[in-house]
Amino acid sequence: MKKRYLLTPGPTSVPPEVLQAGSRPMIHHRAPEYEPLFTRTNEGLQYVFQTTKPVVSFASSGTGAMEAAVVSILSPGDKALTVEGGKFGERWTEIAQAYGANAIPVQMEWGHAIKPERIEKLLREHPDVKAVFITHCETSTGVLTDIKNIGQVVASSDAVLVVDAISSLGAEMLYSDEWKLDIVVSGSQKALMMPPGMAFASISTKARTLLQSSKCSKYYFSLSKYLKNLEKNTTPFTPAVSLTLALDQALELIRKEGLEQIWARHERLARAIRSGIHALGLELFAKDRANVVTAVKVPEGIDGAKIPKIMRDDYGITIAGGQAKLKGKIFRIAALGYADTFDVTTVLSALELTLKRLGHPVKLGSGLKAALEVFETS
Amino acid sequence: MKKRYLLTPGPTSVPPEVLQAGSRPMIHHRAPEYEPLFTRTNEGLQYVFQTTKPVVSFASSGTGAMEAAVVSILSPGDKALTVEGGKFGERWTEIAQAYGANAIPVQMEWGHAIKPERIEKLLREHPDVKAVFITHCETSTGVLTDIKNIGQVVASSDAVLVVDAISSLGAEMLYSDEWKLDIVVSGSQKALMMPPGMAFASISTKARTLLQSSKCSKYYFSLSKYLKNLEKNTTPFTPAVSLTLALDQALELIRKEGLEQIWARHERLARAIRSGIHALGLELFAKDRANVVTAVKVPEGIDGAKIPKIMRDDYGITIAGGQAKLKGKIFRIAALGYADTFDVTTVLSALELTLKRLGHPVKLGSGLKAALEVFETS
Numbered sequence: 210m211k212k213r214y215l216l217t218p219g220p221t222s223v224p225p226e227v228l229q230a231g232s233r234p235m236i237h238h239r240a241p242e243y244e245p246l247f248t249r250t251n252e253g254l255q256y257v258f259q260t261t262k263p264v265v266s267f268a269s270s271g272t273g274a275m276e277a278a279v280v281s282i283l284s285p286g287d288k289a290l291t292v293e294g295g296k297f298g299e300r301w302t303e304i305a306q307a308y309g310a311n312a313i314p315v316q317m318e319w320g321h322a323i324k325p326e327r328i329e330k331l332l333r334e335h336p337d338v339k340a341v342f343i344t345h346c347e348t349s350t351g352v353l354t355d356i357k358n359i360g361q362v363v364a365s366s367d368a369v370l371v372v373d374a375i376s377s378l379g380a381e382m383l384y385s386d387e388w389k390l391d392i393v394v395s396g397s398q399k400a401l402m403m404p405p406g407m408a409f410a411s412i413s414t415k416a417r418t419l420l421q422s423s424k425c426s427k428y429y430f431s432l433s434k435y436l437k438n439l440e441k442n443t444t445p446f447t448p449a450v451s452l453t454l455a456l457d458q459a460l461e462l463i464r465k466e467g468l469e470q471i472w473a474r475h476e477r478l479a480r481a482i483r484s485g486i487h488a489l490g491l492e493l494f495a496k497d498r499a500n501v502v503t504a505v506k507v508p509e510g511i512d513g514a515k516i517p518k519i520m521r522d523d524y525g526i527t528i529a530g531g532q533a534k535l536k537g538k539i540f541r542i543a544a545l546g547y548a549d550t551f552d553v554t555t556v557l558s559a560l561e562l563t564l565k566r567l568g569h570p571v572k573l574g575s576g577l578k579a580a581l582e583v584f585e586t587s
Numbered sequence: 588m589k590k591r592y593l594l595t596p597g598p599t600s601v602p603p604e605v606l607q608a609g610s611r612p613m614i615h616h617r618a619p620e621y622e623p624l625f626t627r628t629n630e631g632l633q634y635v636f637q638t639t640k641p642v643v644s645f646a647s648s649g650t651g652a653m654e655a656a657v658v659s660i661l662s663p664g665d666k667a668l669t670v671e672g673g674k675f676g677e678r679w680t681e682i683a684q685a686y687g688a689n690a691i692p693v694q695m696e697w698g699h700a701i702k703p704e705r706i707e708k709l710l711r712e713h714p715d716v717k718a719v720f721i722t723h724c725e726t727s728t729g730v731l732t733d734i735k736n737i738g739q740v741v742a743s744s745d746a747v748l749v750v751d752a753i754s755s756l757g758a759e760m761l762y763s764d765e766w767k768l769d770i771v772v773s774g775s776q777k778a779l780m781m782p783p784g785m786a787f788a789s790i791s792t793k794a795r796t797l798l799q800s801s802k803c804s805k806y807y808f809s810l811s812k813y814l815k816n817l818e819k820n821t822t823p824f825t826p827a828v829s830l831t832l833a834l835d836q837a838l839e840l841i842r843k844e845g846l847e848q849i850w851a852r853h854e855r856l857a858r859a860i861r862s863g864i865h866a867l868g869l870e871l872f873a874k875d876r877a878n879v880v881t882a883v884k885v886p887e888g889i890d891g892a893k894i895p896k897i898m899r900d901d902y903g904i905t906i907a908g909g910q911a912k913l914k915g916k917i918f919r920i921a922a923l924g925y926a927d928t929f930d931v932t933t934v935l936s937a938l939e940l941t942l943k944r945l946g947h948p949v950k951l952g953s954g955l956k957a958a959l960e961v962f963e964t965s
Contacts, residue, residue, distance in 0.1 A: 213612070213614075215613055215614075215615060217615055219825065220613050220615060220825065220828055221613070222612070222613055223612070223613045223829075228610040228611070228612070228829075229610055231609060231610055231829060232606040232607055232609055233606070234591070234600070234601070235593055235598050235599070235600055235601045235776075235782060236591075236593075236598075237593060237595055237598060237905050238598065238783075240899060240905055241899075267647075268646065268647050268648050268651070268783065269645075269646050269651070269807065270646045270807075270824040270825040270826075270827075271824075271825070272806070272807055272824045272825075273646070273647070273807050276806050276807045280804075303806065304806045307804055307805060307806040308804045308806070309804060396825070398613075398825060398828075404613060404827065404828055404829035404830075405616075405826065405827055405828055405829075406646045406785075406826075406827030406828075406829070406830055407784075425804065426658075426685055426686045426687060426803065426804045427685060428650070428654050428681065428682045428685040428686070429647065429648075429650055429651050429654045429808070430807070446648040446649075446650045446651075447597065447648045447650075447774070447776060447783045448783065449648075449782065449783055449784030449830075450598055450776075450782055450783055450784075451606075451609060451782035451783075451784070451830075452784055452829075521618065521619075522619075527615050527618055
């Protein structure tokens with residue numbers, strides 16, 4: 210018997226009641242019983258996005274919502290800043306270029322977040338930029354970007370700000386309206402505690418004015434189509450009905466706990482993980498750290514691929530390795546979504562055993578002690 | 588207490604074991620436990636598509652797979668025949684035009700299927716056509732098109748044949764390889780007996796050669812991306828994990844029953860429905876009839892919207908009304924996917940009661956008698 214634990218930055222563990230809600234008998238999406246479900250989930254999403262503006266849902270992975278943002282506001286040749294500091298930032302550039310936009314990649318050293326001042330300077334240098342595409346939590350590096358102040362900067366220009374909050378929404382503080390984030394995209398399989406397969410996008414009034422003039426080719430991911438249908442309380446294409454049922458249940462859990470409490474929980478869990486990591490003599494990778502996921506440098510002399518492998522195969526704990534150029538150099542632990550105190554002690558316990566087996570000097574229990582000290586006082 | 592029955596051409600009723608499979612605890616799509624699941628479902632899809640060629644899966648509705656076919660083989664300006672004989676045929680034209688292709692819509696009277704000879708003639712008139720886009724079962728009209736012989740016609744030209752088999756795959760006879768269908772697209776929520784949210788596309792060698800030269804803008808729906816990842820037994824973006832678990836279970840049910848037996852079951856159910864409809868003095872809408880869905884003309888003097896409404900609200904039976912220009916003029920009954928004998932008697936029972944209430948002269952039991960006579964002998 211081996212119990213399994215999922216501590217990756219997505220897909221994350223799904224609460225049993227959410228899994229169950231997703232397994233209810235099928236209902237037709239054009240039938241009246243679907244309408245209150247659709248209304249309720251849309252309102253719940255507005256709460257999670259902290260917006261009074263519409264939030265639309267796609268049957269797709271999070272990347273689909275990113276594509277929807279790009280193709281719905283840009284035209285070929287349009288200038289756009291795409292902030293790159295990891296695999297997902299680079300995806301903004303890839304999508305924009307795939308649709309013929311004039312993407313200006315803004316490269317950040319991996320592990321570091323861009324500062325609002327740099328965006329301000331770039332917008333002065335390129336006053337014709339239509340949109341700034343940015344990543345809230347860069348899942349590949351564990352970096353959190355200050356989108357609050359970047360929101361202020363972009364709001365005072367003609368450009369719109371498009372935020373990839375796929376892994377951060379519902380885990381990190383985010384106020385779409387107050388922070389003037391024009392389009393925020395997210396996915397189901399992270400802090401929303403759902404299976405993958407649904408993606409979301411909120412749209413500000415400023416972003417909405419761009420939809421009419423956008424000339425990028427689009428069909429399935431046309432935001433206008435979804436917005437037009439939303440007004441009639443429906444969807445342009447068959448929605449992922451079972452995932453919508455799961456979303457409804459997940460949103461109920463989120464409302465019950467309260468968004469501020471959820472953000473505080475993620476902060477506490479991440480702080481305990483970081484504290485445990487430090488106590489084990491390991492180093493964190495990111496300078497500007499997210500609570501969503503903690504990236505840890507693989508200690509010298511240890512095979513980086515072995516840490517997640519032993520944890521998974523021998524202890525049943527799934528964490529994430531490094532991606533792209535960080536492969537083998539970091540590992541990533543996420544107490545994200547449906548995660549609490551003893552998910553942290555579980556993953557640290559397995560990590561201590563794993564590091565010891567790999568020959569790293571570990572005083573067993575030292576990481577755990579540090580984590581418990583965090584929990585004792587917060 | 589009101590039991591509910593779903594007899595629409597999608598979403599269709601999902602077997603309890605498939606719903607349950609989709610509610611299993613989340614697994615990570617890059618973890619080794621996902622690999623055998625992915626391999627098994629891909630092989631199962633090849634069986635359902637009757638192909639030895641790759642079948643790729645998208646997290647999207649069926650329309651997403653249609654878009655994938657268009658954007659992955661065409662370039663802006665490319666000539667394509669789009670056969671229109673209903674709402675879904677028109678969708679081919681819309682997608683092709685959205686991406687700047689030179690779509691030549693081939694209009695059919697709704698209710699009628701195009702003949703292979705007409706395609707042959709069109710291909711002679713337009714020898715530079717890159718692709719023919721067609722609908723196997725036009726869900727909006729209940730028409731089935733002879734894609735077997737159209738496959739032969741297109742195979743002897745330079746064009747490729749792209750078939751929307753979203754509602755037909757797994758219900759109507761279809762041999763992708765033998766019939767030389769280059770790209771076949773389908774969706775999860777029809778005969779595959781799954782919730783909506785997954786879509787599929789098979790790709791022939793002939794179609795594959797077009798992927799390199801295609802210049803339509805694309806990212807999420809790039810077939811090349813999915814094929815490249817399939818070779819490494821993975822997906823370019825996070826797949827719909829819970830739906831993949833459901834698919835695995837649905838494919839097991841399909842294998843157990845056998846594709847030929849499933850086609851025969853759908854034929855028998857459709858024949859019984861048609862027989863019942865005739866016995867009630869009603870007329871069928873389609874001339875070239877699919878087994879997927881039976882479109883019935885609303886009798887004169889009766890409010891067409893009321894038939895599905897009474898059946899649903901008063902009897903708990905969801906059937907479909909007419910779409911687009913057929914709104915109020917037809918209603919559609921589908922014994923599709925997870926459906927058998929007593930789904931047919933249930934829907935006919937409710938229809939008899941409904942028609943009688945609406946003042947249509949009905950001898951109660953007459954439609955049922957005709958259906959039972961079909962079941963008695965087949």
